[in-house]
Amino acid sequence: MRALLRKAKEKQTDRSLPRESPATSAEAPSAHDEEHHVEPICINEEATQSAEGGDAGVFTAPISSIRVVNDWIDRNTESVLVRNVARGEGRAVKLTGRSTQAYGGTVTSDGLADQEALPQWLQALSDRLVAQGVYPPSHTPNHVLINDYISPESGIFPHKDGAAYWPRVSILSLSSSAVMDFHRPRSGMSTSGECGDRPSTETVVCRVFLPPRSLLIFDGAAYTDYLHGICAVAADVIDESVLNTDPHTHGTSVARSESGRISLTIRHVPPATAKAHQLDG
Numbered sequence: 001m002r003a004l005l006r007k008a009k010e011k012q013t014d015r016s017l018p019r020e021s022p023a024t025s026a027e028a029p030s031a032h033d034e035e036h037h038v039e040p041i042c043i044n045e046e047a048t049q050s051a052e053g054g055d056a057g058v059f060t061a062p063i064s065s066i067r068v069v070n071d072w073i074d075r076n077t078e079s080v081l082v083r084n085v086a087r088g089e090g091r092a093v094k095l096t097g098r099s100t101q102a103y104g105g106t107v108t109s110d111g112l113a114d115q116e117a118l119p120q121w122l123q124a125l126s127d128r129l130v131a132q133g134v135y136p137p138s139h140t141p142n143h144v145l146i147n148d149y150i151s152p153e154s155g156i157f158p159h160k161d162g163a164a165y166w167p168r169v170s171i172l173s174l175s176s177s178a179v180m181d182f183h184r185p186r187s188g189m190s191t192s193g194e195c196g197d198r199p200s201t202e203t204v205v206c207r208v209f210l211p212p213r214s215l216l217i218f219d220g221a222a223y224t225d226y227l228h229g230i231c232a233v234a235a236d237v238i239d240e241s242v243l244n245t246d247p248h249t250h251g252t253s254v255a256r257s258e259s260g261r262i263s264l265t266i267r268h269v270p271p272a273t274a275k276a277h278q279l280d281g
């Protein structure tokens with residue numbers, strides 16, 4: 001993970017993400033109606049540079065494979081992304097406390113089926129993650145799951161993302177902060193997909209604070225051995241179990257935004273045929 005940080009610092013030269021408005025974009029219109037109206041995004045390189053300026057944000061205990069980059073995007077980009085998510089409402093699937101939008105194709109146990117190109121505003125995030133060395137070009141993120149939480153009191157039960165994905169995940173937080181809990185599995189707890197089990201503080205091994213505009217990256221044991229989830233609470237209590245917080249904030253709580261948080265979970269899913277081929281080999 002530290003190597004990733006070093007590489008991210010080295011890769012700060014490409015400032016050429018598209019800035020043009022949809023009206024002047026040279027790109028051909030996409031097949032999806034909502035993409036005719038989405039705004040291209042530009043990631044704030046200066047914010048990224050300062051966020052990548054040191055090893056702060058890489059946690060070595062108790063799980064070493066978790067990292068949070070604060071201010072990975074700027075406020076303007078956040079607003080554009082939030083508007084683009086709102087425009088995708090037509091494809092949203094309603095779940096308890098949140099709705100989801102999936103881009104890139106259908107994730108099956110064999111890998112990615114019905115693959116579709118990411119819209120430009122999500123492809124720009126994927127490209128940036130590759131340019132920063134978070135993903136190798138061979139595993140460029142090709143799938144984005146958007147979780148649009150209805151209210152501050154909405155969360156997601158502890159779960160593992162599962163074997164269909166390449167085992168590194170990046171989660172961009174928009175509009176609100178939240179604390180993500182990493183749980184050790186216990187018997188009876190489902191370990192994939194939606195979990196019907198109540199989150200239990202007994203199983204939490206560590207927590208991370210996710211401010212709006214931050215990027216969470218995890219892989220390794222955090223991906224394969226632990227579950228991650230977000231409690232359905234209006235305010236997150238900060239204490240020493242929250243890895244990326246200063247001791248002087250312990251004992252305080254941070255209210256989530258009334259409008260609810262949006263997260264973009266950005267991953268690489270091997271195509272179904274390639275995965276079947278890999279398993280054969």
Ligand SMILES: O=C(O)CCC(=O)C(=O)O
Pocket residue numbers: 145147156161171180228230262263265
């Ligand atoms: O909203 C989040 O940050 C969690 C998203 C998540 O765990 C997932 O998409 O699998």
